[in-house]
Amino acid sequence: MKAPLIRFIDVHKAFDRPVLAGVDLDVMEGETVSILGPSGTGKSVLLKTSIGLIPPDQGDVIVDGESVRGGPQALQRIRAKAGYVFQYSALFDSMDVLENVSLGIRDDEQRRLGPAEVRRRVEEALQSVNLDPGAVLGKLPAELSGGMRKRVGLARAVVGKPRILLYDEPVTGLDPVNTAAVSQLIQSVDAAYGVTSLVVTHDVNQALQISDRVALLDRGLLRFVGTPQEFRDCPEPLVRAFADPAAADELARSQREDMEDEEEVP
Amino acid sequence: MPLLAAPVSALVRAGSRAAAHAGQLFLLTVAIFRALLSGQVRLKHVLDQAHEAGVRSLPLVCLTAVLSGVVTSQQGGYQFTGSIPLYILGSVVASSVILELGPVMTAFVVIGRVGARITAELGTMKVSEQIDALYSLGRDPVAFLAAPRLVAGIVTVPALVALANLVGLIAGMLAAQATVGLGGESFLYGARLFWHRWDLLYSLVKGAAFGFVIPIISLHMGFRTRGGAEGVGRTTTEAVVFMIISVLSIDALFPPLFLN
Numbered sequence: 001m002k003a004p005l006i007r008f009i010d011v012h013k014a015f016d017r018p019v020l021a022g023v024d025l026d027v028m029e030g031e032t033v034s035i036l037g038p039s040g041t042g043k044s045v046l047l048k049t050s051i052g053l054i055p056p057d058q059g060d061v062i063v064d065g066e067s068v069r070g071g072p073q074a075l076q077r078i079r080a081k082a083g084y085v086f087q088y089s090a091l092f093d094s095m096d097v098l099e100n101v102s103l104g105i106r107d108d109e110q111r112r113l114g115p116a117e118v119r120r121r122v123e124e125a126l127q128s129v130n131l132d133p134g135a136v137l138g139k140l141p142a143e144l145s146g147g148m149r150k151r152v153g154l155a156r157a158v159v160g161k162p163r164i165l166l167y168d169e170p171v172t173g174l175d176p177v178n179t180a181a182v183s184q185l186i187q188s189v190d191a192a193y194g195v196t197s198l199v200v201t202h203d204v205n206q207a208l209q210i211s212d213r214v215a216l217l218d219r220g221l222l223r224f225v226g227t228p229q230e231f232r233d234c235p236e237p238l239v240r241a242f243a244d245p246a247a248a249d250e251l252a253r254s255q256r257e258d259m260e261d262e263e264e265v266p
Numbered sequence: 267m268p269l270l271a272a273p274v275s276a277l278v279r280a281g282s283r284a285a286a287h288a289g290q291l292f293l294l295t296v297a298i299f300r301a302l303l304s305g306q307v308r309l310k311h312v313l314d315q316a317h318e319a320g321v322r323s324l325p326l327v328c329l330t331a332v333l334s335g336v337v338t339s340q341q342g343g344y345q346f347t348g349s350i351p352l353y354i355l356g357s358v359v360a361s362s363v364i365l366e367l368g369p370v371m372t373a374f375v376v377i378g379r380v381g382a383r384i385t386a387e388l389g390t391m392k393v394s395e396q397i398d399a400l401y402s403l404g405r406d407p408v409a410f411l412a413a414p415r416l417v418a419g420i421v422t423v424p425a426l427v428a429l430a431n432l433v434g435l436i437a438g439m440l441a442a443q444a445t446v447g448l449g450g451e452s453f454l455y456g457a458r459l460f461w462h463r464w465d466l467l468y469s470l471v472k473g474a475a476f477g478f479v480i481p482i483i484s485l486h487m488g489f490r491t492r493g494g495a496e497g498v499g500r501t502t503t504e505a506v507v508f509m510i511i512s513v514l515s516i517d518a519l520f521p522p523l524f525l526n
Contacts, residue, residue: 048398051402053401053402076404079401079402079403082402084398084399084402084403086395086399088395090396090398092396092399103405104403106403106404107404107405156403
């Protein structure tokens with residue numbers, strides 16, 4: 001059994017209401033774990049705590065033996081090990097694809113490599129996400145389609161050869177064909193770079209297809225953690241609601257009836 | 267007493283908000299200077315911002331300077347005709363443009379063109395997770411985004427003020443000739459009559475103060491944007507109001523500090 005590379009230990013976070021209420025999760029080295037859950041349940045917040053973009057109010061996240069609460073230097077070291085794929089790609093509008101992707105290589109590394117090697121690595125990263133460098137290198141993000149922007153975001157995350165990849169809703173806003181393509185891409189990138197991946201998604205099919213384990217976050221807590229097969233076989237109503245669309249209808253109906261009953265209480 | 271409770275509590279709230287802004291502005295300023303001293307700021311980014319803030323503001327700054335000079339000259343000419351020697355108009359236009367209108371009208375142009383853009387740009391980057399992306403990529407948004415914009419402001423605004431002074435003065439001189447028939451030589455004689463050698467320095471220092479305060483407020487407001495597109499719009503409006511009030515307050519503080 002490999003050691004955990006990312007450890008969430010009793011992570012709490014509240015904004016105007018509690019979002020995470022004590023999340024514990026170990027992500028093993030080389031593993032792909034997907035976090036599923038209803039919208040607004042704190043999946044992205046959990047992902048952001050893993051590299052300290054959002055600091056936990058209580059508890060800790062340990063990445064490769066270092067705490068995200070260990071100060072700026074520790075955070076820099078943690079972030080240097082991780083590539084982050086943002087929900088809407090978060091590409092910089094005023095920079096072309098070459099400049100955007102090369103940001104994934106740290107400044108000191110860029111100085112060491114020199115411009116020609118940086119460009120070669122950017123081209124390699126673009127090819128690994130099935131983009132033609134010659135066709136996109138000089139383009140601005142606004143000149144790319146949604147699917148291409150996702151790929152450029154993924155290329156930026158992998159160009160620095162990270163040990164960890166963090167995906168925040170990687171298929172949001174994509175059509176089914178592009179969704180399948182991005183899922184295959186995540187699998188191939190994970191295999192090619194041998195990384196540990198944490199994927200936040202609301203797409204159950206994608207989660208079951210690409211993950212070694214699936215976790216279900218609801219009302220601030222992980223309600224289920226297991227393999228895709230265990231997820232499919234789990235009898236819990238909340239898990240069933242995610243695994244089976246008919247069960248989701250049933251759960252939504254039952255929740256609506258509960259709310260109506262509560263409203264009728266004098 | 268209950269009648270006073272609501273206004274007093276509103277005053278306390280406003281005071282604590284202002285104190286919070288002041289504290290955050292101070293911390294941002296310290297962080298920017300720390301980033302500058304640590305050599306994290308790229309010259310290319312500073313030059314890009316200087317081009318955006320300075321070169322691209324030139325047409326609008328020149329236009330407002332021409333109009334300021336022309337209006338001052340026309341108003342003065344109207345007031346002085348038949349009562350005061352007309353060459354005094356040169357002094358009035360020169361003083362008005364160099365001490366007041368050049369710096370302040372330039373500041374208003376920079377608020378509209380540059381300050382509002384910085385807040386909207388950073389606010390959009392904040393709500394679209396680009397600031398988070400910079401952190402995740404090991405870049406400090408203060409060094410990457412804020413420092414180049416502040417340096418560009420401090421350098422370009424005094425230069426724009428100097429240009430606005432020159433253009434305003436020439437426009438005022440031509441307007442004086444066209445409206446009240448005051449020749450260029452008489453105009454310049456009047457301008458020199460009450461000229462103090464520190465007037466230009468005063469004007470440029472005022473420009474530098476505006477060049478600092480406009481970007482620092484717009485950066486601060488951009489970084490604290492929340493709430494999607496609506497939040498960006500709301501924060502940009504607040505930033506513009508905040509910048510106008512700050513520029514006018516500094517403008518009011520300058521004469522007692524430096525002209526007495």
